[in-house]
Amino acid sequence: MRPTTASSLFDDAILVTGAGRRVGLHLARRLMRSGHPVIAHYRSRTEGIDGLEQEGAVCVQADLAVNEDVERLSATVRNVARSLRAVVHNASSFAVTAADPREALVQLDLFYAVHMRAPFALNLALADLLHRCSARHADIVHITDIYADKPNPVFDAYCATKAGLQNLTLSLAKRLAPKIKVNAIQPGPILFKEWHGPEARTRVLAETPMGEEGGAEAIGLAVEAILANHYQTGAVVAVDGGRRLA
Numbered sequence: 001m002r003p004t005t006a007s008s009l010f011d012d013a014i015l016v017t018g019a020g021r022r023v024g025l026h027l028a029r030r031l032m033r034s035g036h037p038v039i040a041h042y043r044s045r046t047e048g049i050d051g052l053e054q055e056g057a058v059c060v061q062a063d064l065a066v067n068e069d070v071e072r073l074s075a076t077v078r079n080v081a082r083s084l085r086a087v088v089h090n091a092s093s094f095a096v097t098a099a100d101p102r103e104a105l106v107q108l109d110l111f112y113a114v115h116m117r118a119p120f121a122l123n124l125a126l127a128d129l130l131h132r133c134s135a136r137h138a139d140i141v142h143i144t145d146i147y148a149d150k151p152n153p154v155f156d157a158y159c160a161t162k163a164g165l166q167n168l169t170l171s172l173a174k175r176l177a178p179k180i181k182v183n184a185i186q187p188g189p190i191l192f193k194e195w196h197g198p199e200a201r202t203r204v205l206a207e208t209p210m211g212e213e214g215g216a217e218a219i220g221l222a223v224e225a226i227l228a229n230h231y232q233t234g235a236v237v238a239v240d241g242g243r244r245l246a
């Protein structure tokens with residue numbers, strides 16, 4: 001039930017960013033159906049968000065490229081939860097780097113804001129609520145990309161900022177231990193975008209040993225495993241069907 005008074009504040013809630021569609025929506029639904037109170041962040045309102053609200057999630061709109069929105073999101077989380085079990089940083093902007101240098105720099109600023117600044121700001125602002133978690137450990141999960149390690153130059157600005165988020169995983173894992181574990185998940189071909197044509201899909205899957213899209217549940221299983229493992233921190237877990245081996 002959504003918190004409406006101080007007595008009904010969430011305890012040990014899980015914040016999922018980018019929960020309006022696809023992987024983030026699946027993660028929010030899965031965590032809620034596993035019994036966790038969920039705070040679902042979104043940028044664009046979707047039917048998925050409507051459904052999460054109907055199931056009892058607190059849903060908060062914010063553009064993570066706008067610093068004031070990030071501060072408002074953090075304040076809202078603090079108003080509805082006494083403690084946090086986890087924060088899953090799933091929100092992401094994804095695009096080929098523009099050919100025009102000015103446009104490319106605008107993209108880099110956007111990718112930095114969404115993939116690095118917002119997660120860093122939220123982690124610092126919410127660390128005390130994670131420390132109050134009643135479980136033995138609390139978790140921060142950064143969703144990065146296999147291309148954080150081996151960038152695709154076509155997506156260089158995107159990859160660089162995902163690499164930055166992945167590096168923050170390692171620093172925060174050392175800084176926040178032992179109460180808070182910090183880990184990264186590197187998806188591979190999990191869900192194609194609508195604009196991926198048949199040729200691109202065929203090429204990608206031909207280079208992927210498992211030969212198929214992983215689907216959002218592949219990430220759901222990885223998140224569940226990280227939360228269940230008391231001894232895992234600073235880990236970077238590929239969930240890619242073997243694509244990084246290509």
Ligand SMILES: NC(=O)C1=CN([C@@H]2O[C@H](COP(=O)(O)OP(=O)(O)OC[C@H]3O[C@@H](n4cnc5c(N)ncnc54)[C@H](OP(=O)(O)O)[C@@H]3O)[C@@H](O)[C@H]2O)C=CC1
Binds near residue numbers: 024043089093192
């Ligand atoms: N799908 C895949 O195969 C792969 C995914 N990943 C990573 O896995 C995660 C989930 O992937 P996927 O579900 O496909 O991601 P999507 O690109 O489909 O969704 C990402 C979510 O982030 C939100 N978002 C984008 N920009 C902003 C912003 N400025 N402020 C707030 N929210 C924003 C989007 O909101 P809105 O709905 O408004 O657009 C969207 O809901 C991402 O971190 C992605 O980088 C990595 C490798 C492969």
Ligand SMILES: Nc1nc2c(c(=O)[nH]1)N=C([C@H](O)[C@@H](O)CO)CN2
Binds near residue numbers: 191193204
């Ligand atoms: N935010 C997103 N990041 C990424 C996506 C996506 O759809 N949203 N997709 C990819 C890959 O291209 C994948 O779809 C096929 O390999 C990488 N990152």
